[in-house]
Amino acid sequence: MERPIRVLVAKPGLDGHDRGAKVIARALRDAGMEVIYTGLQQTPQMIVEAALQEDVDCIGLSILSGAHMTLLPKITTMLRENDGADILVVAGGIISDEDAAILRNDHGIAGIFGPGSSTHAIIDFIREHVERSSVEG
Amino acid sequence: MELVAKARAGNRRALARLITLVEAGDAQAQTALAALYPYTGHAHIVGVTGAPGTGKSTLVTQMALHWRSLGRTVAVLAVDPTSPFSGGAILGDRIRMQALGGDSGCYIRSMASRGSLGGLSRATGDAVKALDAAGFDIVIVETVGAGQAEVEIAREAHTVVVVEVPGMGDDIQAIKAGILEIADVFVVNKADREGVERTVRQLQMMLHLGSGEHRDGWEPPIVQTVSNTGKNIAEAAAAVERHLAHLKSNNLLELRERERIEREWKVIMRETLLRQLLQRLEPHVHEQLLKQMSERQLDPYAAANQAIESVLEFPQSATPSGQS
Numbered sequence: 121m122e123r124p125i126r127v128l129v130a131k132p133g134l135d136g137h138d139r140g141a142k143v144i145a146r147a148l149r150d151a152g153m154e155v156i157y158t159g160l161q162q163t164p165q166m167i168v169e170a171a172l173q174e175d176v177d178c179i180g181l182s183i184l185s186g187a188h189m190t191l192l193p194k195i196t197t198m199l200r201e202n203d204g205a206d207i208l209v210v211a212g213g214i215i216s217d218e219d220a221a222i223l224r225n226d227h228g229i230a231g232i233f234g235p236g237s238s239t240h241a242i243i244d245f246i247r248e249h250v251e252r253s254s255v256e257g
Numbered sequence: 258m259e260l261v262a263k264a265r266a267g268n269r270r271a272l273a274r275l276i277t278l279v280e281a282g283d284a285q286a287q288t289a290l291a292a293l294y295p296y297t298g299h300a301h302i303v304g305v306t307g308a309p310g311t312g313k314s315t316l317v318t319q320m321a322l323h324w325r326s327l328g329r330t331v332a333v334l335a336v337d338p339t340s341p342f343s344g345g346a347i348l349g350d351r352i353r354m355q356a357l358g359g360d361s362g363c364y365i366r367s368m369a370s371r372g373s374l375g376g377l378s379r380a381t382g383d384a385v386k387a388l389d390a391a392g393f394d395i396v397i398v399e400t401v402g403a404g405q406a407e408v409e410i411a412r413e414a415h416t417v418v419v420v421e422v423p424g425m426g427d428d429i430q431a432i433k434a435g436i437l438e439i440a441d442v443f444v445v446n447k448a449d450r451e452g453v454e455r456t457v458r459q460l461q462m463m464l465h466l467g468s469g470e471h472r473d474g475w476e477p478p479i480v481q482t483v484s485n486t487g488k489n490i491a492e493a494a495a496a497v498e499r500h501l502a503h504l505k506s507n508n509l510l511e512l513r514e515r516e517r518i519e520r521e522w523k524v525i526m527r528e529t530l531l532r533q534l535l536q537r538l539e540p541h542v543h544e545q546l547l548k549q550m551s552e553r554q555l556d557p558y559a560a561a562n563q564a565i566e567s568v569l570e571f572p573q574s575a576t577p578s579g580q581s
C-alpha cells in the first residue's frame with residue numbers, strides 16, 4: 121500500500137484568520153492525506169521543527185495578515201539550513217500577485233493559492249509536486 | 258544502518274525518517290527494526306488513553322514538561338484515527354503541545370491509525386521501538402480511548418493512564434470502552450469542573466467492586482488534575498513513576514516485557530504464515546474452497562485444513578481447540 125502524503129498545515133505569525141487553513145486541512149484529509157494541524161500563531165522555528173519531527177512531505181502555510189514577505193522566506197531559509205530543502209512548501213491567503221511571484225521565484229514557495237482557489241487544484245498541485253523520494257537517505 | 262546510528266546520535270531528522278520507515282511495515286522496515294532492536298528496552302513506556310476532549314494532550318504536555326524539568330528526555334507519540342472514508346486524517350494533538358517546542362530533549366510525533374487493528378498496534382509498537390532506541394527516557398503514547406484498538410495499544414505500555422472527566426453522563430466512559438481493566442493510574446482531569454467528587458467515588462466503587470484482587474498487586478491510584486493550569490500534574494507523574502517502581506521491585510516488569518514480546522512474536526508469525534500461505538495457495542484451489550464453503554459443502558475448518566495441506570509438505574490440522 122502506498123504511504124499517504126503527510127502535510128503540515130500551519131498559520132505563521134499573529135494572524136487569527138483560520139477558516140482557510142481549516143478548509144484546506146479538511147480538503148486534504150478528504151483527499152486521503154494525513155494532515156498535521158498545529159493551529160494559530162506559529163513562529164517559523166515552531167513550523168520547521170514540527171515539519172521535521174513529523175517527517176512531512178509538504179508544508180501548507182495559511183497567512184492573511186500581510187506579514188508573508190518576512191515570515192515565509194524565514195521558513196524556507198530555516199528549512200534549507202536544517203536539511204529540509206526537499207519538503208514542498210505551498211501557501212495561501214491574502215498575497216498579492218507581485219509578492220507571490222517573488223516568493224515563488226526567490227524563496228522556494230512552490231505554489232501560492234489566494235481566495236477562491238479550488239481545493240481540487242490545491243490537492244492536484246500537492247500530489248504532483250511532492251517528492252516521494254525513498255526515505256532512506 | 259546509518260539512519261539508526263544518526264538517530265541515536267541525536268539527529269532528529271534521521272529519527273523522523275526512521276519512524277516513517279518502520280511505520281510502513283515493509284521489507285525496508287524490517288531491516289531498520291533489526292538494526293535498532295538491540296538498543297530498545299530502556300524507555301519507560303506510558304500509555305495515556307481516554308475519550309476525545311478529556312484533556313489527554315494537555316495532560317501529556319504537562320507531564321512531559323514536569324519530567325523535562327527533572328532532566329528526563331521525553332518522546333510523545335500521538336495517535337488519532339484515520340477517516341474510514343478517505344484514508345486521510347487530521348492530526349491535531351500538537352495544537353496543545355506547543356509548550357514542548359524548541360526543546361531538543363523532547364520529540365513529538367503524530368500518527369494516524371491507518372487501517373486495521375492489528376496494523377495499528379504493530380505500527381505504534383514499532384514507532385515506540387524507534388523512540389526507545391533513540392534514547393528517550395520516557396515514551397508517552399496518546400490514544401483515543403474508544404475500543405479494542407486502544408486496548409491493544411495500551412497493552413504495549415508499561416504503565417497505562419486512563420483519563421476521565423467529571424460529568425460525562427452517568428457512566429464513566431471507560432466502562433463503555435472496556436478500558437477499565439487496563440488502567441494502572443486513573444486521572445480525573447478537569448477537576449475544576451462540577452461533579453469531580455462523584456466521578457472519583459464512582460471510580461473508587463468500581464475498583465472495589467471488581468474481582469477483589471488487583472492486577473499485579475497494584476491498586477490503581479486516582480489523581481485529580483487540572484491540566485490546563487498544571488494543578489496536581491506532579492502527583493499524576495509521581496503515580497506513574499510509582500507504578501514503574503512497583504513493577505520493577507516485584508520483577509513484574511520483566512514478566513510484562515516477556516509477555517509483550519511473546520504476544521508480538523506470535524502476531525508476527527501469524528501474519529507472516531498467513532501471508533505466505535495465501536501466496537502459495539493455487540488460485541483455483543482458493544476459488545474452489547470459497548465456493549464449496551459458500552455452498553455449504555465444506556465447513557471453514559475443513560477448508561482451512563485443505564488449504565494448509567495443499568501448501569505444506571507436513572499436514573497440520575486446524576481444529577477449534579487448536580487455536581491459541
Ligand code: B12
Binds near residue numbers: 129138180210236
Ligand atoms: C472572515 C474574516 C475575518 C474573521 C476571521 C474569522 C476566522 N476565524 O477565520 C474576523 C472577523 C475575526 C476577522 C478579523 C480581522 N480581519 Co479579517 N477578514 C475576513 C475575510 C472577510 C474573509 C476571510 C475568510 O475566512 N475567507 C474564507 C476562507 C475559506 O478563505 P481564505 O482564507 O482566503 O482561504 C482560501 C485561499 O486563500 C486559500 N488558502 C488559504 N490558506 C491556505 C493554505 C494553504 C496551504 C493553501 C494551499 C491554500 C490556502 O485556499 C482557501 C480556499 O480557497 C477577509 C476578506 C477576504 N475576502 O478574504 C478579511 C481580511 C483577511 N481581514 C483583514 C483584516 C485587516 C482583519 C483585522 C485586522 C480587522 C481589524 N482591524 O480588526 C482582524 C484581525 C484578526 C486577527 N486576529 O488576525 C484584511 C487583511 C488585510 C491584509 N492582509 O492586508 C482582509 C483581507 C479584509 C480586507 N480586505 O481588508 N477577519
Ligand SMILES: Nc1nc2c(ncn2[C@@H]2O[C@H](COP(=O)(O)OP(=O)(O)O)[C@@H](O)[C@H]2O)c(=O)[nH]1
Binds near residue numbers: 353482
Ligand atoms: N476546564 C478544563 N479544561 C481542560 C483541562 N484540561 C484540558 N482542558 C481543555 O480541554 C480541551 C481538550 O483538551 P485536549 O488536551 O485536546 O484533549 P484530548 O482530546 O483528550 O487530547 C482543550 O480545550 C483544553 O484546553 C482541565 O483540567 N480543565
Ligand SMILES: [Mg+2]
Binds near residue numbers: 314315349350
Ligand atoms: Mg489529543
